[in-house]
Every structure is written in C-alpha cells, then in structure tokens.
Amino acid sequence: MPYETILVEKREAVTLVTLNRPQALNALNSTVLKELIEAFAAYDADGSQHCLVLTGSEKAFAAGADIKEMQVQGFPDMYSANFFAGWEQVTRTRKPWIAAVAGFALGGGCEVAMMADFIIAADTAKFGQPEIKLGVTPGMGGSQRLTHAIGKAKAMEMCLTGRMMNAEDAERAGLVARVVPAAYLLEEALKAAETIASMAPLAAIATKEMINASFEMGLAQGINFERRLFHGLFGTEDQKEGMAAFVEKRPGNWTGR
Ligand code: HXC
DSSP: OOOSSEEEEEETTEEEEEEOOGGGTTOBOHHHHHHHHHHHHHHHHOTTOOEEEEEOOSSEEEOOBOHHHHTTOOHHHHHHHTTTTTHHHHHTOOSOEEEEEOSEEETHHHHHHHHSSEEEEETTOEEEOGGGGGTOOOOSSHHHHHHHHHOHHHHHHHHHHOOOEEHHHHHHHTSSSEEEOGGGHHHHHHHHHHHHHTSOHHHHHHHHHHHHHTTTSOHHHHHHHHHHHHHHHTTSHHHHHHHHHHHTTSOOOOOOO
8 A cells, every 4th residue: 555655665675664745844743653653564574574774855854743733732632642652663663774864853853763773874964852942842752862872961952952963973972873975875774774684684683672672771681681682593593504604604595584
C-alpha cells in the first residue's frame, strides 16, 4: 500500500525510508508517525532486509513535530492519547537503522534522528531543540537522549536557548557519527547500511541490543549482559561460519541462523 507521507524503497538488503512532506519541511504529524511505525515494523519482520536508512530532504530532515497539529490540543487530549508514545514503537526496532540528516533536524526531528542507532550528517545539518520558544519542552525523548549524547552543559544550552548546533559541532560533541558533504549523504549512508547488512544478522541485532543496554544498566550488569549475548552467539550457525571463513581466508556466507 503506498504511503502518504513517506517513501519506502528496498535496495537489495537495505530499506530506504524518505520523509516526504516537503510543504511542511517534513513536520512529523500523526500520519507520519503511523506510517513510520508500519514501515519500521515491516522492515523488522522482513527476512530479506538487514539495515534501514531514514532520511529527509536537502532542506530538512524534519523541522519538528507538527506545530499546526499540536496547537489546538489541550492537556486532556495529550494525556488521554498519551501523545508521542507511539514513537516508542519506532525505538523498539530490533534491526539496525541509520538516520541520514541534511538541513534542519529540529525538535521532534532531532529527537527522531537520535532514536536511530547512529546519525550520519551532511555538512548542512542543523540540530536543535527549540521547543522552549513555543512554550513547551522536548517531548519525544530529547531531554534524555541529547543529554546522554552530548552531556548536560551542551544539552542544557541547546534546550534552554533553542540554539541550533551545526554539523561540525554535532560531530565534535558526539551527537553524530560522521559528517559528509551534502552531495554524498545518501551514498555514504547507504554504503554504511550495506556494510551492516553484509554482517551476520544475529550478531548485528545483539550488538545493537548490548550497546542500547548500556543506557539502562550499571557497568557490571551491562558487561554481564554483553557476555551472555556473546555466549549465546556460539549457539548459531553464523558463528561457526564466520570463524571458519576467517580460517579459510574467504568471506562469510551468513544464514541468519
Ligand atoms: C508544522 C512546519 C513546521 C513544524 C515548518 N513548517 N516547520 N509546520 N510544524 N514544525 C512549515 C511552515 O509553517 C511553512 O508552511 C513551511 O513548513 C516552510 O517553513 P518556513 O518557516 O516558511 O521555512 P523557513 O523560513 O526556511 O524556516 C525554516 C525553519 C522554520 C527555521 C525550520 O520552519 C521553523 O522554525 N520551524 C519550526 C521549528 C520548530 O520549532 N520545531 C520544533 C517543533 S515542536 P506554510 O504553509 O506556513 O508556508 C516539536 C515538539 C516535540 O518538535 C515535543 C514537544 C511538544
């Protein structure tokens, strides 16, 4: 079924999802959320797909949650609908995904990019949490994920002043994995996704799970969790294949089992 606000394309083992509301700088309304939940769930369930790239346009990854949609809402509406809770479903995607960000990633746009396993930014990217200028605060995890990513001082400054951070500063602060020239953003993000998709699929999921666990667990508990998942992979065909391939000096041929 075609989507209204996103484009979804499978490129061999990589799913490319493009936010497509150019008239609103990809503002994230409830249709976008509904469609992203569907597309991410389809990706997770599709055995032929092993990495996903989420991107926007040259001008904007996404300029935030849709202000026009939120403007008329009152507390009872927001609270009873548990507004924004649906985004948790996107963060529960088990397989890897990358955000490829060019232009504005503001408010909810920055928050969605931070939900990705990592961000590759174009040199035109601008990150910000300007909600305070609208009389509110981040509401899709920004106060937590941004603080984890760049620390209290920079997160406080961004959220209290609404100041945007450019791509170079974002890389220096640890918000993005890498900055590339805008013209090569998609190419570079797809290349990274293809590399990930060429790895043993269960090892990729386990890697993601253990790194994400570091946000929830203490060091000893996290290391134990890592070790258990590592041990578990020795029950897979792909561990036997990967180590045999190394010894036999050939590429691994993964089954995902
Ligand atoms: C709805 C938006 C929008 C948004 C832009 N548009 N951002 N519509 N929600 N978040 C619409 C504009 O209304 C306009 O449509 C069209 O997109 C083009 O935007 P312009 O402002 O004309 O473009 P430009 O002058 O280039 O400025 C770009 C911009 C600016 C700096 C990114 O659009 C801007 O400041 N946007 C809002 C950024 C923001 O505050 N984001 C946080 C949202 S709150 P029309 O039809 O009018 O021409 C958020 C909250 C999360 O994300 C949780 C807490 C509630």
